Amino acid sequence: MAVMIDNHVVQTAASSFAIGTDNLRRIESAFIYDLDRGVDGMEPSSLKMLPSFLDLPTGREEGDALALDFGGTNVRARLYHIENGKAAVLRESARRLREFDRENALLYDYTSSKTRPEELFDFIAGIVKEAVSGDTQEEYPLGWTFSFPARQERVDQAELISWSKEIAVPGVEGQDVVRLLREALERNGLKNVRIKAVVNDTIATLVAAAYSDEKVTAAAIYGTGHNTGCREMYVRDKDRPPQLLNLESGGFSRLMRTVYDLEVDERSDRPGAQLLEKMVSGRYLGALFTNVAALSVRGEREEIPPDLEDRLGFTAEDMSRFMLAEDIAEKRSVLAVKFFPALGKGFSLDRAEIAAFRGLAEAITRRSARLVAATLSAIVRHNSETGEIKPQTIAVDGSVYANMPGVARLVRAAIDELLGEEGKKVELRRLTGGSGFGAAIAALM
Ligand code: GLC
Numbered sequence: 001m002a003v004m005i006d007n008h009v010v011q012t013a014a015s016s017f018a019i020g021t022d023n024l025r026r027i028e029s030a031f032i033y034d035l036d037r038g039v040d041g042m043e044p045s046s047l048k049m050l051p052s053f054l055d056l057p058t059g060r061e062e063g064d065a066l067a068l069d070f071g072g073t074n075v076r077a078r079l080y081h082i083e084n085g086k087a088a089v090l091r092e093s094a095r096r097l098r099e100f101d102r103e104n105a106l107l108y109d110y111t112s113s114k115t116r117p118e119e120l121f122d123f124i125a126g127i128v129k130e131a132v133s134g135d136t137q138e139e140y141p142l143g144w145t146f147s148f149p150a151r152q153e154r155v156d157q158a159e160l161i162s163w164s165k166e167i168a169v170p171g172v173e174g175q176d177v178v179r180l181l182r183e184a185l186e187r188n189g190l191k192n193v194r195i196k197a198v199v200n201d202t203i204a205t206l207v208a209a210a211y212s213d214e215k216v217t218a219a220a221i222y223g224t225g226h227n228t229g230c231r232e233m234y235v236r237d238k239d240r241p242p243q244l245l246n247l248e249s250g251g252f253s254r255l256m257r258t259v260y261d262l263e264v265d266e267r268s269d270r271p272g273a274q275l276l277e278k279m280v281s282g283r284y285l286g287a288l289f290t291n292v293a294a295l296s297v298r299g300e301r302e303e304i305p306p307d308l309e310d311r312l313g314f315t316a317e318d319m320s321r322f323m324l325a326e327d328i329a330e331k332r333s334v335l336a337v338k339f340f341p342a343l344g345k346g347f348s349l350d351r352a353e354i355a356a357f358r359g360l361a362e363a364i365t366r367r368s369a370r371l372v373a374a375t376l377s378a379i380v381r382h383n384s385e386t387g388e389i390k391p392q393t394i395a396v397d398g399s400v401y402a403n404m405p406g407v408a409r410l411v412r413a414a415i416d417e418l419l420g421e422e423g424k425k426v427e428l429r430r431l432t433g434g435s436g437f438g439a440a441i442a443a444l445m
Helices: 008-017 021-041 117-131 177-187 201-212 259-267 275-280 282-295 306-312 314-325 328-344 351-383 398-403 407-425 434-444
Strands: 063-070 074-083 085-096 099-100 106-110 138-148 195-199 216-222 226-229 244-246 394-395 428-431
Touching: 008 106, 008 259, 008 282, 008 351, 021 407, 063 117, 063 244, 063 434, 074 117, 074 434, 085 099, 085 117, 085 226, 117 177, 138 177, 138 201, 177 195, 177 394, 195 434, 201 216, 201 226, 201 244, 201 394, 201 434, 216 351, 216 398, 226 275, 226 351, 259 275, 259 282, 275 282, 275 351, 282 306, 282 314, 282 351, 282 398, 306 328, 314 351, 314 398, 328 351, 351 394, 351 407, 351 428, 394 398, 394 407, 394 434, 398 407, 407 428
Parallel strands: 063 138, 138 195, 216 394, 394 428
Antiparallel strands: 063 074, 074 085, 099 106, 216 226, 226 244
Protein backbone atom coordinates (compact mmCIF):
# COMPACT_ATOMS: atom_id res chain seq x y z
CA MET A 1 0.00 0.00 0.00
CA ALA A 2 1.28 3.43 -0.90
CA VAL A 3 1.41 6.12 1.73
CA MET A 4 -1.59 8.39 1.37
CA ILE A 5 -3.74 10.98 3.11
CA ASP A 6 -7.11 10.11 4.61
CA ASN A 7 -9.08 13.20 3.69
CA HIS A 8 -11.83 12.32 6.08
CA VAL A 9 -9.48 12.81 9.04
CA VAL A 10 -8.50 16.25 7.79
CA GLN A 11 -12.10 17.31 7.17
CA THR A 12 -13.35 16.02 10.50
CA ALA A 13 -10.61 17.88 12.30
CA ALA A 14 -11.36 21.08 10.39
CA SER A 15 -15.02 20.95 11.34
CA SER A 16 -14.19 20.30 14.98
CA PHE A 17 -12.41 23.68 15.07
CA ALA A 18 -15.58 25.59 14.20
CA ILE A 19 -17.07 27.77 16.95
CA GLY A 20 -20.58 29.08 16.37
CA THR A 21 -21.93 32.32 17.80
CA ASP A 22 -23.54 30.68 20.84
CA ASN A 23 -20.37 28.93 21.88
CA LEU A 24 -18.37 32.06 21.28
CA ARG A 25 -20.69 33.92 23.65
CA ARG A 26 -20.18 31.22 26.26
CA ILE A 27 -16.45 31.66 26.01
CA GLU A 28 -16.82 35.43 26.27
CA SER A 29 -18.94 34.99 29.44
CA ALA A 30 -16.49 32.52 30.93
CA PHE A 31 -13.67 35.01 30.36
CA ILE A 32 -15.70 37.78 32.04
CA TYR A 33 -16.30 35.40 34.95
CA ASP A 34 -12.56 34.85 35.36
CA LEU A 35 -11.88 38.59 35.04
CA ASP A 36 -14.39 39.27 37.82
CA ARG A 37 -12.89 36.62 40.05
CA GLY A 38 -9.37 37.85 39.42
CA VAL A 39 -10.02 41.40 40.67
CA ASP A 40 -7.37 41.99 43.36
CA GLY A 41 -6.72 38.24 43.30
CA MET A 42 -9.88 37.70 45.34
CA GLU A 43 -10.99 34.33 43.97
CA PRO A 44 -9.17 31.61 42.08
CA SER A 45 -9.12 32.47 38.38
CA SER A 46 -7.26 31.14 35.38
CA LEU A 47 -6.25 34.75 34.68
CA LYS A 48 -3.26 35.88 36.74
CA MET A 49 -4.02 39.62 36.28
CA LEU A 50 -0.54 40.65 37.41
CA PRO A 51 0.02 44.20 38.69
CA SER A 52 2.66 46.23 36.84
CA PHE A 53 3.05 49.13 39.29
CA LEU A 54 2.66 51.46 36.34
CA ASP A 55 -0.24 53.51 35.09
CA LEU A 56 -0.72 55.06 31.66
CA PRO A 57 1.91 57.60 30.58
CA THR A 58 1.16 61.31 30.43
CA GLY A 59 2.48 61.65 26.89
CA ARG A 60 5.12 64.11 28.13
CA GLU A 61 7.86 61.59 28.98
CA GLU A 62 11.12 62.68 27.32
CA GLY A 63 14.81 61.89 27.20
CA ASP A 64 17.19 59.14 26.13
CA ALA A 65 16.49 55.59 27.24
CA LEU A 66 17.46 52.08 26.38
CA ALA A 67 14.74 49.58 25.61
CA LEU A 68 15.49 45.91 25.91
CA ASP A 69 13.01 43.50 24.42
CA PHE A 70 13.19 39.84 25.38
CA GLY A 71 10.21 37.85 24.24
CA GLY A 72 11.15 34.33 23.29
CA THR A 73 12.33 34.58 19.69
CA ASN A 74 14.63 37.59 19.53
CA VAL A 75 16.52 39.82 21.90
CA ARG A 76 16.60 43.45 20.80
CA ALA A 77 18.15 46.47 22.46
CA ARG A 78 17.49 49.99 21.21
CA LEU A 79 18.68 53.36 22.34
CA TYR A 80 15.82 55.83 21.95
CA HIS A 81 15.78 59.58 21.94
CA ILE A 82 12.29 60.78 22.81
CA GLU A 83 11.33 64.41 22.48
CA ASN A 84 8.08 66.27 21.76
CA GLY A 85 6.13 63.05 21.46
CA LYS A 86 8.51 61.74 18.79
CA ALA A 87 10.96 58.87 19.11
CA ALA A 88 14.16 58.33 17.21
CA VAL A 89 16.20 55.14 17.42
CA LEU A 90 19.81 56.16 17.87
CA ARG A 91 21.31 52.68 17.92
CA GLU A 92 20.06 49.15 17.78
CA SER A 93 21.30 45.62 18.20
CA ALA A 94 19.32 42.41 17.86
CA ARG A 95 19.90 38.69 17.75
CA ARG A 96 17.85 35.55 17.68
CA LEU A 97 17.86 33.34 20.77
CA ARG A 98 18.35 30.27 18.60
CA GLU A 99 20.19 30.26 15.34
CA PHE A 100 20.50 27.66 12.61
CA ASP A 101 22.89 27.60 9.66
CA ARG A 102 21.87 27.15 6.03
CA GLU A 103 21.74 23.37 6.37
CA ASN A 104 19.37 23.79 9.31
CA ALA A 105 22.02 22.70 11.83
CA LEU A 106 21.79 24.39 15.20
CA LEU A 107 24.47 27.05 15.67
CA TYR A 108 23.49 28.06 19.18
CA ASP A 109 20.47 27.94 21.46
CA TYR A 110 19.91 30.06 24.56
CA THR A 111 16.41 28.71 25.22
CA SER A 112 17.07 25.06 26.02
CA SER A 113 17.07 23.07 29.23
CA LYS A 114 20.86 22.86 28.88
CA THR A 115 21.40 26.62 28.91
CA ARG A 116 22.74 28.01 32.19
CA PRO A 117 21.06 31.24 33.40
CA GLU A 118 24.41 33.11 33.30
CA GLU A 119 24.86 32.14 29.65
CA LEU A 120 21.43 33.47 28.74
CA PHE A 121 21.86 36.69 30.72
CA ASP A 122 25.40 37.30 29.44
CA PHE A 123 24.05 36.89 25.91
CA ILE A 124 21.40 39.52 26.64
CA ALA A 125 23.92 41.84 28.30
CA GLY A 126 26.13 41.51 25.22
CA ILE A 127 23.31 42.84 23.06
CA VAL A 128 22.77 45.79 25.42
CA LYS A 129 26.50 46.47 25.22
CA GLU A 130 26.32 46.67 21.45
CA ALA A 131 23.39 49.08 21.63
CA VAL A 132 25.48 51.48 23.73
CA SER A 133 28.52 50.85 21.48
CA GLY A 134 30.45 49.47 24.43
CA ASP A 135 30.18 52.79 26.32
CA THR A 136 30.74 52.04 30.02
CA GLN A 137 30.71 55.68 31.20
CA GLU A 138 27.53 57.59 30.39
CA GLU A 139 24.46 56.67 32.45
CA TYR A 140 21.63 54.98 30.59
CA PRO A 141 18.17 54.29 32.04
CA LEU A 142 16.85 50.98 30.75
CA GLY A 143 13.28 49.76 30.34
CA TRP A 144 13.02 46.05 29.94
CA THR A 145 10.21 44.25 28.20
CA PHE A 146 10.19 40.77 29.66
CA SER A 147 7.38 38.90 27.93
CA PHE A 148 6.69 36.18 30.47
CA PRO A 149 4.49 35.97 33.54
CA ALA A 150 6.26 37.71 36.39
CA ARG A 151 5.22 38.69 39.88
CA GLN A 152 6.16 42.25 40.76
CA GLU A 153 6.26 44.19 43.99
CA ARG A 154 7.84 47.22 42.39
CA VAL A 155 8.29 48.41 38.86
CA ASP A 156 12.01 47.53 38.91
CA GLN A 157 11.77 43.99 40.19
CA ALA A 158 10.10 40.92 38.66
CA GLU A 159 10.07 37.33 39.76
CA LEU A 160 9.55 34.93 36.86
CA ILE A 161 6.56 32.73 37.68
CA SER A 162 7.12 30.23 34.90
CA TRP A 163 8.51 30.24 31.39
CA SER A 164 6.09 30.03 28.49
CA LYS A 165 6.49 29.74 24.70
CA GLU A 166 8.70 26.66 25.13
CA ILE A 167 11.64 28.39 26.82
CA ALA A 168 13.20 25.89 29.17
CA VAL A 169 16.26 27.49 30.78
CA PRO A 170 16.44 26.05 34.31
CA GLY A 171 17.19 28.09 37.41
CA VAL A 172 15.36 31.26 36.40
CA GLU A 173 11.82 30.51 37.56
CA GLY A 174 11.21 31.99 41.00
CA GLN A 175 14.17 34.36 40.58
CA ASP A 176 14.19 38.14 40.26
CA VAL A 177 15.14 38.50 36.61
CA VAL A 178 16.12 42.14 37.17
CA ARG A 179 18.80 41.01 39.59
CA LEU A 180 20.01 38.37 37.14
CA LEU A 181 20.25 40.95 34.37
CA ARG A 182 21.91 43.54 36.63
CA GLU A 183 24.57 41.00 37.59
CA ALA A 184 25.13 40.12 33.94
CA LEU A 185 25.43 43.81 33.02
CA GLU A 186 28.01 44.21 35.77
CA ARG A 187 29.95 41.14 34.61
CA ASN A 188 30.02 42.79 31.21
CA GLY A 189 31.32 46.09 32.58
CA LEU A 190 28.00 47.93 32.19
CA LYS A 191 27.58 49.43 35.68
CA ASN A 192 26.33 52.57 33.91
CA VAL A 193 23.12 50.92 32.69
CA ARG A 194 20.31 51.33 35.25
CA ILE A 195 17.30 49.05 35.02
CA LYS A 196 14.42 51.43 35.81
CA ALA A 197 11.41 49.37 34.85
CA VAL A 198 10.52 45.87 33.80
CA VAL A 199 7.27 45.35 31.93
CA ASN A 200 5.39 42.63 30.14
CA ASP A 201 5.07 43.16 26.37
CA THR A 202 1.32 43.74 26.73
CA ILE A 203 2.06 46.54 29.22
CA ALA A 204 4.80 48.03 27.04
CA THR A 205 2.45 47.98 24.04
CA LEU A 206 -0.31 49.53 26.10
CA VAL A 207 2.05 52.29 27.29
CA ALA A 208 3.33 52.87 23.75
CA ALA A 209 -0.16 53.07 22.28
CA ALA A 210 -1.49 55.26 25.10
CA TYR A 211 1.42 57.68 24.70
CA SER A 212 -0.32 59.19 21.68
CA ASP A 213 -3.93 58.01 22.02
CA GLU A 214 -5.83 58.62 25.24
CA LYS A 215 -8.64 56.27 24.25
CA VAL A 216 -6.42 53.20 24.57
CA THR A 217 -7.74 50.82 27.23
CA ALA A 218 -6.05 47.53 26.38
CA ALA A 219 -3.26 46.02 24.31
CA ALA A 220 -2.99 42.51 22.99
CA ILE A 221 -0.03 40.58 21.69
CA TYR A 222 -1.06 38.10 19.05
CA GLY A 223 2.08 36.47 17.70
CA THR A 224 4.38 33.69 18.87
CA GLY A 225 2.53 34.00 22.18
CA HIS A 226 -0.77 35.54 23.08
CA ASN A 227 -1.71 37.80 25.94
CA THR A 228 -3.58 41.00 26.75
CA GLY A 229 -2.99 43.80 29.22
CA CYS A 230 -5.45 46.46 30.27
CA ARG A 231 -5.93 49.31 32.69
CA GLU A 232 -7.35 48.14 35.98
CA MET A 233 -11.01 49.05 36.28
CA TYR A 234 -11.95 48.04 39.81
CA VAL A 235 -9.74 48.89 42.77
CA ARG A 236 -11.04 47.63 46.08
CA ASP A 237 -8.37 49.35 48.12
CA LYS A 238 -9.26 53.03 47.70
CA ASP A 239 -5.83 54.12 48.92
CA ARG A 240 -4.01 53.03 45.85
CA PRO A 241 -4.28 54.32 42.29
CA PRO A 242 -5.34 52.05 39.44
CA GLN A 243 -2.57 50.42 37.49
CA LEU A 244 -1.98 48.46 34.32
CA LEU A 245 -2.60 44.74 34.62
CA ASN A 246 -0.97 41.94 32.68
CA LEU A 247 -3.87 39.50 32.41
CA GLU A 248 -1.74 36.55 31.20
CA SER A 249 -4.80 35.69 29.17
CA GLY A 250 -2.87 32.96 27.34
CA GLY A 251 -3.41 30.98 30.54
CA PHE A 252 -7.20 31.21 30.27
CA SER A 253 -8.51 27.69 30.66
CA ARG A 254 -12.33 27.67 30.54
CA LEU A 255 -12.32 26.37 27.00
CA MET A 256 -13.74 23.59 24.91
CA ARG A 257 -10.75 21.69 23.62
CA THR A 258 -10.56 19.17 20.79
CA VAL A 259 -8.51 15.98 20.83
CA TYR A 260 -5.94 17.80 18.70
CA ASP A 261 -5.59 20.48 21.36
CA LEU A 262 -5.09 17.79 23.98
CA GLU A 263 -2.30 16.23 21.96
CA VAL A 264 -0.54 19.49 21.25
CA ASP A 265 -0.74 20.27 24.95
CA GLU A 266 0.62 16.87 25.92
CA ARG A 267 3.57 17.21 23.57
CA SER A 268 4.42 20.68 24.86
CA ASP A 269 7.00 21.57 27.51
CA ARG A 270 4.28 22.34 30.05
CA PRO A 271 1.20 20.23 29.68
CA GLY A 272 -1.83 21.84 31.28
CA ALA A 273 -0.47 25.40 31.15
CA GLN A 274 -1.27 28.23 28.71
CA LEU A 275 -4.32 26.49 27.26
CA LEU A 276 -5.73 29.46 25.35
CA GLU A 277 -2.27 30.31 24.04
CA LYS A 278 -1.93 26.78 22.70
CA MET A 279 -5.15 27.22 20.70
CA VAL A 280 -4.42 30.62 19.24
CA SER A 281 -0.78 31.67 19.10
CA GLY A 282 1.81 31.32 16.38
CA ARG A 283 3.99 29.02 18.43
CA TYR A 284 1.23 26.38 18.40
CA LEU A 285 -0.94 26.92 15.30
CA GLY A 286 1.58 25.01 13.22
CA ALA A 287 1.63 22.22 15.82
CA LEU A 288 -2.15 21.81 15.51
CA PHE A 289 -1.87 21.61 11.74
CA THR A 290 1.00 19.14 12.05
CA ASN A 291 -0.88 16.99 14.51
CA VAL A 292 -3.84 16.56 12.16
CA ALA A 293 -1.56 16.08 9.15
CA ALA A 294 0.30 13.27 10.93
CA LEU A 295 -2.95 11.60 12.00
CA SER A 296 -4.22 11.67 8.43
CA VAL A 297 -1.34 9.65 6.98
CA ARG A 298 -2.25 6.07 6.05
CA GLY A 299 0.13 3.32 4.96
CA GLU A 300 1.96 0.22 6.10
CA ARG A 301 3.52 0.61 9.50
CA GLU A 302 7.09 0.48 8.19
CA GLU A 303 6.31 3.19 5.66
CA ILE A 304 5.42 5.71 8.33
CA PRO A 305 8.24 7.01 10.51
CA PRO A 306 7.36 6.79 14.23
CA ASP A 307 8.42 10.40 14.69
CA LEU A 308 6.31 11.61 11.77
CA GLU A 309 4.94 14.56 13.71
CA ASP A 310 8.42 15.88 14.54
CA ARG A 311 9.53 15.41 10.98
CA LEU A 312 6.55 17.25 9.52
CA GLY A 313 6.91 20.21 11.89
CA PHE A 314 4.64 22.65 10.04
CA THR A 315 4.89 26.17 11.42
CA ALA A 316 2.42 29.05 11.41
CA GLU A 317 4.57 30.61 8.67
CA ASP A 318 4.13 27.46 6.56
CA MET A 319 0.38 27.75 7.08
CA SER A 320 0.42 31.39 5.99
CA ARG A 321 2.47 30.59 2.93
CA PHE A 322 0.13 27.73 2.11
CA MET A 323 -2.99 29.90 2.45
CA LEU A 324 -1.45 32.70 0.42
CA ALA A 325 -0.21 30.43 -2.39
CA GLU A 326 -2.16 31.35 -5.49
CA ASP A 327 -2.68 28.04 -7.24
CA ILE A 328 -2.75 24.33 -6.55
CA ALA A 329 0.79 23.79 -7.77
CA GLU A 330 2.17 26.38 -5.40
CA LYS A 331 0.09 25.10 -2.50
CA ARG A 332 1.30 21.58 -3.21
CA SER A 333 4.91 22.66 -3.10
CA VAL A 334 4.46 24.34 0.30
CA LEU A 335 3.10 21.08 1.75
CA ALA A 336 5.66 19.00 -0.14
CA VAL A 337 8.59 20.71 1.57
CA LYS A 338 7.60 18.97 4.81
CA PHE A 339 5.71 15.90 3.56
CA PHE A 340 8.15 14.56 0.98
CA PRO A 341 11.29 14.31 3.11
CA ALA A 342 9.19 12.69 5.86
CA LEU A 343 7.34 10.18 3.69
CA GLY A 344 9.62 9.48 0.78
CA LYS A 345 9.22 9.52 -2.95
CA GLY A 346 6.17 7.32 -3.37
CA PHE A 347 4.03 9.96 -1.72
CA SER A 348 1.87 12.35 -3.71
CA LEU A 349 -0.79 14.96 -2.99
CA ASP A 350 -3.81 15.36 -5.20
CA ARG A 351 -6.19 18.27 -5.62
CA ALA A 352 -8.76 16.98 -3.12
CA GLU A 353 -6.11 16.45 -0.46
CA ILE A 354 -4.74 19.91 -0.96
CA ALA A 355 -8.29 21.30 -0.69
CA ALA A 356 -8.80 19.42 2.58
CA PHE A 357 -5.58 20.87 4.03
CA ARG A 358 -6.64 24.30 2.92
CA GLY A 359 -9.90 23.86 4.83
CA LEU A 360 -7.89 22.75 7.84
CA ALA A 361 -5.50 25.72 7.77
CA GLU A 362 -8.44 28.10 7.45
CA ALA A 363 -10.38 26.44 10.26
CA ILE A 364 -7.41 26.60 12.66
CA THR A 365 -6.80 30.24 11.79
CA ARG A 366 -10.44 31.17 12.07
CA ARG A 367 -10.84 29.55 15.46
CA SER A 368 -7.76 31.33 16.70
CA ALA A 369 -9.08 34.73 15.59
CA ARG A 370 -12.53 34.11 17.06
CA LEU A 371 -11.16 33.03 20.43
CA VAL A 372 -8.95 36.09 20.69
CA ALA A 373 -11.91 38.28 19.71
CA ALA A 374 -14.06 36.71 22.45
CA THR A 375 -11.46 37.63 25.08
CA LEU A 376 -11.17 41.21 23.80
CA SER A 377 -14.90 41.64 23.76
CA ALA A 378 -15.04 40.22 27.29
CA ILE A 379 -12.47 42.79 28.45
CA VAL A 380 -14.51 45.59 26.90
CA ARG A 381 -17.66 44.41 28.64
CA HIS A 382 -15.93 43.82 31.98
CA ASN A 383 -14.46 47.33 31.84
CA SER A 384 -17.72 49.12 31.08
CA GLU A 385 -18.95 49.62 34.60
CA THR A 386 -22.32 51.06 33.63
CA GLY A 387 -22.91 48.50 30.93
CA GLU A 388 -22.52 51.19 28.32
CA ILE A 389 -19.46 50.73 26.16
CA LYS A 390 -17.20 53.80 25.85
CA PRO A 391 -15.46 54.64 22.60
CA GLN A 392 -12.04 53.03 23.00
CA THR A 393 -9.00 51.69 21.25
CA ILE A 394 -7.40 48.30 21.67
CA ALA A 395 -3.85 48.11 20.34
CA VAL A 396 -2.80 44.81 18.79
CA ASP A 397 0.73 43.75 17.91
CA GLY A 398 2.21 40.46 16.82
CA SER A 399 3.06 38.38 13.79
CA VAL A 400 -0.14 36.34 13.66
CA TYR A 401 -2.31 39.44 13.68
CA ALA A 402 -0.10 41.22 11.19
CA ASN A 403 0.74 38.43 8.79
CA MET A 404 -1.63 35.51 8.89
CA PRO A 405 -4.12 35.80 6.07
CA GLY A 406 -7.59 36.82 7.22
CA VAL A 407 -6.79 37.06 10.93
CA ALA A 408 -7.26 40.81 11.45
CA ARG A 409 -10.52 40.76 9.50
CA LEU A 410 -11.80 37.70 11.41
CA VAL A 411 -11.06 39.27 14.79
CA ARG A 412 -12.91 42.43 13.79
CA ALA A 413 -15.90 40.46 12.50
CA ALA A 414 -16.15 38.31 15.63
CA ILE A 415 -16.00 41.36 17.91
CA ASP A 416 -18.88 42.87 15.95
CA GLU A 417 -20.73 39.57 16.11
CA LEU A 418 -20.43 39.63 19.91
CA LEU A 419 -20.91 43.32 20.62
CA GLY A 420 -23.37 44.15 17.84
CA GLU A 421 -23.76 47.87 17.13
CA GLU A 422 -21.66 48.67 20.20
CA GLY A 423 -18.74 47.01 18.47
CA LYS A 424 -18.37 50.17 16.37
CA LYS A 425 -17.10 51.97 19.46
CA VAL A 426 -14.14 49.62 19.73
CA GLU A 427 -11.33 50.46 17.43
CA LEU A 428 -8.62 47.84 16.87
CA ARG A 429 -5.35 49.54 16.13
CA ARG A 430 -2.46 47.62 14.71
CA LEU A 431 0.80 48.62 16.26
CA THR A 432 4.33 47.47 15.62
CA GLY A 433 7.38 47.90 17.78
CA GLY A 434 5.32 49.01 20.77
CA SER A 435 7.08 46.62 23.09
CA GLY A 436 10.41 48.41 22.53
CA PHE A 437 9.13 51.97 22.52
CA GLY A 438 6.84 51.31 25.49
CA ALA A 439 9.76 50.02 27.55
CA ALA A 440 11.73 53.19 26.83
CA ILE A 441 8.74 55.31 27.93
CA ALA A 442 8.37 53.16 31.05
CA ALA A 443 12.03 53.83 31.90
CA LEU A 444 11.35 57.56 31.69
CA MET A 445 8.07 57.53 33.64
C1 GLC B 1 3.19 34.45 26.69
C2 GLC B 1 3.71 35.05 27.99
C3 GLC B 1 3.15 36.44 28.19
C4 GLC B 1 3.40 37.29 26.95
C5 GLC B 1 2.86 36.60 25.71
C6 GLC B 1 3.10 37.37 24.43
O1 GLC B 1 1.82 34.27 26.81
O2 GLC B 1 3.35 34.21 29.07
O3 GLC B 1 3.71 37.06 29.31
O4 GLC B 1 2.80 38.55 27.10
O5 GLC B 1 3.45 35.32 25.60
O6 GLC B 1 4.46 37.54 24.18
